[in-house]
Amino acid sequence: MKKKRIEIVVLVLAITSLIAVGIVIFLQGFVLKTEFKKEEFTSSDPPNVESLNLTAPGDDAESKIDFAVNLYDIACENWKNLDNAAMHIKSENEMMGAMVIGYRYCVKNLEEYYYLEYSHIPEGGNPFMEQIIGLFSASSTKFALGKYTDSSMEQVYGRRTIKPVPKVKLDEETNQNVYFADWTECEEEIEEKFVFNKNQSGKYFQTEVVITKDTILTANIKRVEPKTHYEKDEEKIPMGYWEIVLELDPAEDKAAAIVLPKLREGAGNKAYYSKFVETMQIWDNGYFKYFKAEDTWGGGTMGAGTTLLFETYFKYDEYSCDPNNYQYMLETKEAALAAKKDGRVD
Known part of the structure; x- marks a missing residue:
């Protein structure tokens, strides 16, 4: 989720540059609206761990905020300490009639971290803007990106491809996307390692937006009664979850303390966040089920601004936690280890 914020900023700036020269005046008459088919993500059953037996x-x-922060911190720590886990993430952002869709897949274990991201502009929006956005911002709108790191590496290896343009096709029988990416002319990207497992020091946070007692403006808590069961010693145990909706203080020394400097790198020094709404669902046993981030910003170059929407679905089942079940994950690992051997990544 972290790097995507800046990539979307770059996309918006490309569009606002076109506004400055008057092109959009002509294009606005061609905005098309249509329904397009896309893969729908779901959360898996929770880990086989007993309920925390929390009371509302x-x-x-003050009580609601204390409860929200405590449960969020527990869920972050639980995610870090899991031996195997995965996340499926989707994003949707409409830009002047063109919809940019993103799909991301993260798999982690005690030794390794795998990441794949695909971004594309589906057919059915403004055809002129689709072409222009793809021309000016292909690396942030029409790309495939793979990342890998493990316990033997000090950095994260990444590779991004935009040529030929990666394709996404929905298999309607399985409701799963099939991706077509050619990595022959990919560009390598190296970044610093982050916390993802219990063998590392430091804390894991689900979002770079700061969530503490000092940054929460309002907290709404809803208890959702059990519908899912998990097996424990051949006994079916009911498992409900808590839904927490937080509105955060967007001031630069509050929730935006980490993300605002990154936003301004791409959108200009006057850019600001105006609203953060974070919705999380956490199982009774303290593990993440779902996380939605709606982060609104404005004040960018030529008045640029938008709402960034990300939805994360947490997966704990054996199939989802196996990198063999994802396209290009093992190939990305192979490329990363080759880069390490050649000294291109530490």
């Missing part, structure tokens, strides 16, 4: 907080704001 009081009706006062």
